[in-house]
Amino acid sequence: MKYSEAKEKYIHAWGTLGSSWGVNRTMAQIHALLMVSIEPLSTEEIMEELKISRGNANMNVRALMDWGLADKVLVAGERKEYFKADKDIMKIGVQVAKERKRRELDPIIKLLNEITVVDGDTAEVKEFRKVTKDLQKFAGQTESVLDLFIKSKDNWFFKILGKLR
Amino acid sequence: MKYSEAKEKYIHAWGTLGSSWGVNRTMAQIHALLMVSIEPLSTEEIMEELKISRGNANMNVRALMDWGLADKVLVAGERKEYFKADKDIMKIGVQVAKERKRRELDPIIKLLNEITVVDGDTAEVKEFRKVTKDLQKFAGQTESVLDLFIKSKDNWFFKILGKLR
DNA sequence: ATAAACTTTCAATAATACTTGAAAGTTCAA
């Protein structure tokens, strides 16, 4: 397969995957682009490559930096800002896990803590309490796993997987 | 907290969570509703409770069944269909993992297999190959973990977690 | 066969999310 074709497919696919992961398409595409480029890219270059506007490029590059998935790179003697992505896939995984935990799991845990103290003792309320307590437990376990993953310096996750098989 | 308030918050939150998980809001809300109700619910009851149209209720109930998260229940002597959700949170987790793997991971693995055979040996192409191979490896490992999780009869995931801490 | 009870479909509409591009803001060298 030709490089240009492969690159295009890859960027496109990454965008699609991103959208089913709560990350918007363009942000995922910029990330994909930075992942495979050798040199850091400027906003101009990103705009050009992905055929997007300046505003869009700017917003999504900032979002990537928010997520800890891209960094500014200053080139000596240049005013322009350049951007690069970390290419270590495990680090990316950790970053994404961290962000999603913060944005999604944490609020859910907070909510569950609030609502499991619902008053009453009708069958309905008992059932509600049972279900939400189960969810709370599950959320707690998930949190523990994610915390371990996030804090892991090396790759315990897959080391364990190796032992299991 | 009053039951009605707690229930409302819970359904609302579940809907929000759902949307950042690739499941649409209404589908997640119907699921939340079925999770806490003691009896199976009819389309009418779902419409009433969530203030949604018949078409919407019907479509999303079907989607839930597609995902394996809800089942039809036939009540003797009734024409109407009723629906219930499995309340075992681990089973739900497994179902969701299964569906998402099929819809998201599988296509990515397929794509990576295609594009890692890109031809050329410029620095650019070499980098591309390196990055996509890493992704391929990561995707493969993720697949293995998911498969283990999906096939697990009991809860190995958290048993191991227990041993780790 | 008919009709009542119920479910499904789908074109139109509404809601949401994304993108643009030009104007405003910032920084810095001279």
Place this chain on the structure above:
DNA sequence: TTGAACTTTCAAGTATTATTGAAAGTTTAT
């Protein structure tokens, strides 16, 4: 200070996705 080089903002426009509701389809009892 000025103005050129660059970045950020945001209102308006576009695209995408979800929802409605009425009509068409299906099933079952009689």
